[in-house]
Amino acid sequence: MGTLAAPAATGLRMLSDLAEAGGGLLVDGVRHLPDSIGHGFIRLLAPDPGLMLGIHRYTLAQQFTVQRQPDYAQPETLLVSFQAFGPAPGGALHLSTAQIASTNIGFATVLPAHTEIFMVALAIEKPLLNSWLQGTDSALTPLLTAAHPLVLDTLITPAIQQVLLQVTEPRPAHPLDAFFYRIKAQELLYCLLRELAGRAAAPARHLHPADVEKIFRVRTELLASLSEPPSLPALALAAGLSETRMRQLFRQVFGMSPYDYFQAARMEEARRRLPSQSVAEVGYQLGFTNLSHFARLFAKHFQLTPKKYQATQGR
Secondary structure, three states: OOOOEEHHHHHHHHHHHHHHHHOOEOOOOOEEEEOOOOOEEEEEEEOOOOOEEEEEEEOOOOEEEEEEEEEEEEEEOOEEEEEEEOHHHOOOOOOOOOEEEOOOOOOEEOOOOOEEEOOOOOOEEHHHHHHHOOOOOOOHHHHHHHOOOOOOEOOHHHHHHHHHHHHHHOOOOOOOOOHHHHHHHHHHHHHHHHHHHHHHHHOOOOOHHHHHHHHHHHHHHHOOOOOOOOOHHHHHHHHOOOOHHHHHHHHHHOOOHHHHHHHHHHHHHHHHHHOOOOHHHHHOOOOOOOOHHHHHHHHHHHHHOOHHHHOOOOO
């Protein structure tokens, strides 16, 4: 398994630099991955002063862990990422997520092997974002422009996924590219901020880097088995947090309780499996002994019963 490490300032360039070192060709501003790394491409752009954009679409030959170190020299920069995944071998679970974070928080991001990855990463200066939000009366604006450490993470909505797939679609270079990608960056941010807007009313507790690492560890443990509901005391104990602190931090970062997040992940996994398996098979595999309860929960998340969803997939 490969590991990449770089400060946040070069976070958008990590894999691109590795591809360049491995002989990946650069054609019309698009870096193609060499066979030793995988297949696909990375495109880096700066469509506006104060905005950098990294477009990633590839399948990696091996898993990489990208370690981004905290950077305290860029307090005016926010890092935003949107990630979606194609089908994974062996039924592995990779949730599609969007995240906005300050540069003074470090992260480890796992990029799985043999799975198509669609990712857009933005580095945006706070004054530029503030100018875009000016006049919107958004309760998020003070949260995004404050100096304290920030991490907000959410499951990708269908609206975000639609724009993400548009942006990562291979396209020839064009003189209007800066205009196109500026609009798409704004569209992605709009969809994300609209999804996050409801959290602004909740009190934001100060985040320590160690807390962030622990709460992401809680999420990893939470998703380790989708057939068994989590034990919250056990999760808190393993992370070295009190259960109250764990619940508070989890809701602040992910926007819902650990149990609600677990249920949302189960429904995302159910949606992934339903095109190729029966409703009963999927329900039982995900730990539901009552298929009527499974169907109601699925309909609550997607406004379609599992059977009707299957019909939309041509099954």
